[in-house]
Amino acid sequence: MIRSRLPLCIAFLGTLHAVVACAGFFAPYDPVAQDREHPYAPPMRPHFVDAQGAWHLRPFVYPQALRTASFDQYQLDTTTPIPIRFFVRGVPYRVLGLLSSRAHLFGAGGSPLYLLGTDAYGRDIFSRILFGGQVSLLAGLLGAALTLSLGLSIGALAGFTGGWKDEVLMRAAELYLALPWIYLLFAMRAFLPLSVPPLKAFLLVVLVIAAVGWARPARLVRGIVLSVKERDFVRAARGFGASGPYLLRRHILPETSGVVLTQAAILVPQFVLAEMTLSFLGLGVPEPLPSWGNMLSCLQHYNVLVSYWWMYLPAVAMIPFFLGYLTLANLLQRSTGTAKIEEACGGV
Amino acid sequence: MRRFLLRRVAHAAFLLLGVSLLAFFFSALAPGNYLDDLRLNPQMSSERFSALRAQYRVDQPVALRYFSWANALLHGDLGFSFAYNAPVAPLLWPRARNTLLLTTTATLLVWAIALPLGAWSAQHLGKPTDVALTWATSAFLIVPDLALALGLLVLAVRSGWLPTGGMVSVAFDEFSFAHKIRDLASHMVLPVIVLVASALPVLLRHVRAAVAEALDAPFLRAAEGQGIPRRRLLYRYALPAAAHPLIALFGFSLGTLLSGSLLVEVVMSWPGLGPFLLEAILARDVYVVIGGVLFSTLFLVAGNLAADLLLYWADPRIRTEAEAR
Numbered sequence: 001m002i003r004s005r006l007p008l009c010i011a012f013l014g015t016l017h018a019v020v021a022c023a024g025f026f027a028p029y030d031p032v033a034q035d036r037e038h039p040y041a042p043p044m045r046p047h048f049v050d051a052q053g054a055w056h057l058r059p060f061v062y063p064q065a066l067r068t069a070s071f072d073q074y075q076l077d078t079t080t081p082i083p084i085r086f087f088v089r090g091v092p093y094r095v096l097g098l099l100s101s102r103a104h105l106f107g108a109g110g111s112p113l114y115l116l117g118t119d120a121y122g123r124d125i126f127s128r129i130l131f132g133g134q135v136s137l138l139a140g141l142l143g144a145a146l147t148l149s150l151g152l153s154i155g156a157l158a159g160f161t162g163g164w165k166d167e168v169l170m171r172a173a174e175l176y177l178a179l180p181w182i183y184l185l186f187a188m189r190a191f192l193p194l195s196v197p198p199l200k201a202f203l204l205v206v207l208v209i210a211a212v213g214w215a216r217p218a219r220l221v222r223g224i225v226l227s228v229k230e231r232d233f234v235r236a237a238r239g240f241g242a243s244g245p246y247l248l249r250r251h252i253l254p255e256t257s258g259v260v261l262t263q264a265a266i267l268v269p270q271f272v273l274a275e276m277t278l279s280f281l282g283l284g285v286p287e288p289l290p291s292w293g294n295m296l297s298c299l300q301h302y303n304v305l306v307s308y309w310w311m312y313l314p315a316v317a318m319i320p321f322f323l324g325y326l327t328l329a330n331l332l333q334r335s336t337g338t339a340k341i342e343e344a345c346g347g348v
Numbered sequence: 349m350r351r352f353l354l355r356r357v358a359h360a361a362f363l364l365l366g367v368s369l370l371a372f373f374f375s376a377l378a379p380g381n382y383l384d385d386l387r388l389n390p391q392m393s394s395e396r397f398s399a400l401r402a403q404y405r406v407d408q409p410v411a412l413r414y415f416s417w418a419n420a421l422l423h424g425d426l427g428f429s430f431a432y433n434a435p436v437a438p439l440l441w442p443r444a445r446n447t448l449l450l451t452t453t454a455t456l457l458v459w460a461i462a463l464p465l466g467a468w469s470a471q472h473l474g475k476p477t478d479v480a481l482t483w484a485t486s487a488f489l490i491v492p493d494l495a496l497a498l499g500l501l502v503l504a505v506r507s508g509w510l511p512t513g514g515m516v517s518v519a520f521d522e523f524s525f526a527h528k529i530r531d532l533a534s535h536m537v538l539p540v541i542v543l544v545a546s547a548l549p550v551l552l553r554h555v556r557a558a559v560a561e562a563l564d565a566p567f568l569r570a571a572e573g574q575g576i577p578r579r580r581l582l583y584r585y586a587l588p589a590a591a592h593p594l595i596a597l598f599g600f601s602l603g604t605l606l607s608g609s610l611l612v613e614v615v616m617s618w619p620g621l622g623p624f625l626l627e628a629i630l631a632r633d634v635y636v637v638i639g640g641v642l643f644s645t646l647f648l649v650a651g652n653l654a655a656d657l658l659l660y661w662a663d664p665r666i667r668t669e670a671e672a673r
Binding site: 171172174175178179180181182183184186187188189190191194273276277280281282283296299300302305306309312315316318319322323326 | 362363366367370371374375377486489490491492494495498499501502505506603604606607608610611614615625626628629630632634637638640641644645648649652
């Protein structure tokens, strides 16, 4: 049952990540391209039946134009439907920063096509959610990778060498665990520069997130290393004259893979959320670079919250990712039997 | 008893000391401080500037600064807020109180829901009702609290049933006592719902697992054989046996709620530590940030200490273990 569901879950997550990684192909627009003629345009609904009641095989949308003397009220022009075209050439983009291309999944020629509406600057929300996903997910993935390697090395060092090093490292881990983690995140961020260019801000956010979360994986890894290093096969290898680093690499660290994988599945969504929290509060990735967090930050304005419901969509976009990662964490926990170990180390 | 207590208190003191060191030295590593902005001010003479530096002890080495700060801390002085031009402690207390109000209410509520529901779920382990409950709480788990808070806020604004921000109404001071309580409670509904929803799934899962394990124990089977009624069995026998992991979880739930409350407060403009801290970070108001972090640690450490004492009282195994040592 679990064995059969694990590949399914990984495939689901893989597809989601592939879509976000190839955001340029799926998104009709550049994430920072502005259309000042269409601020706060509501989502356009693809139609199959036109105003005369006739069916069309090709979906189409009706163009929207601002009502006279209004800055956010639109009226539909049902006389001139715009067909949605598939596999069209549009604005140039790069896939993963390498492959340059102009191919898009869909587009409407020169006319505007805002499937999920636009924001205050007339930027396409659909495109921004996809590109913003790149930023948020990358922050989560990089942060998790960093924090896990940090936790793994600290845990292995503490568990393997023991003695005063173990004592000092584990006391430090306790300190980190004693702090509520968003407070820790805030404090770390507070003591770093505030107004920096987007790329540097992104790296700062990743570093801060990674520095916050190392304590729990370190404790879990230490627990496993402590128990594994007294097992017979490790003693035997030691008896044959294996050196410390070799023992760690060949015999001990592979035993921690279950815990590390499970922790990764738990940490990635948590760190994506951390990035979102920071960016939402204006402490993370700045405009115009989109991230799910800074896209939501406009909801702090009362009128945006009340009037334009589609600005809320980035919050919905992450739900499938969370579902995927939580299911993955659950399945991994059960298939590798790490739940017991984590409980024994006083973790949740 | 005394030795157990002493050890726990010593541990708590160690944590507080460590966090204060950590926070202070991190802040010392920060590039720039509040006074550096003043240097750009052309009306500021260099003598005045160095006088200010001396006044706020920015010119002294870090270790010395830490000791004078820690010494002041022990006397209840949390340092000086540059942005407010006032001592930190009187600024911090009212906001901390508001945060505590939110957090403790949510903690009590979430445990009051999780305990009976988890025990009930453990009793029906694997039955459709249990599975349905697990699915329902998983739904809360995949909706992050940021999304939930914003969503509820939209609902509240649209429906107009509940106040959508702040802690009290504008005319609060003129209300009668009962009206005041009602007003405060209606403002607390939304943030507390978000907090409870964010902490409930994890808690429920653990309560369910712990009670299920206790229900499976031989002594409970024996008690069942004696014909003890189910309800009594569940609450008088199974729950205390399951208390150990749950009480350890109490500290964790406090931490989650305290963290969650920070974000929820900003979203719902609750006048607690969240907006205060955010403001302080943006203004580089170092001592306010340190004060907020220290306060949250103090609260968490106190919560853990209380949990330890509760455990000592509830679980005879801990008592004998502590005395044997």
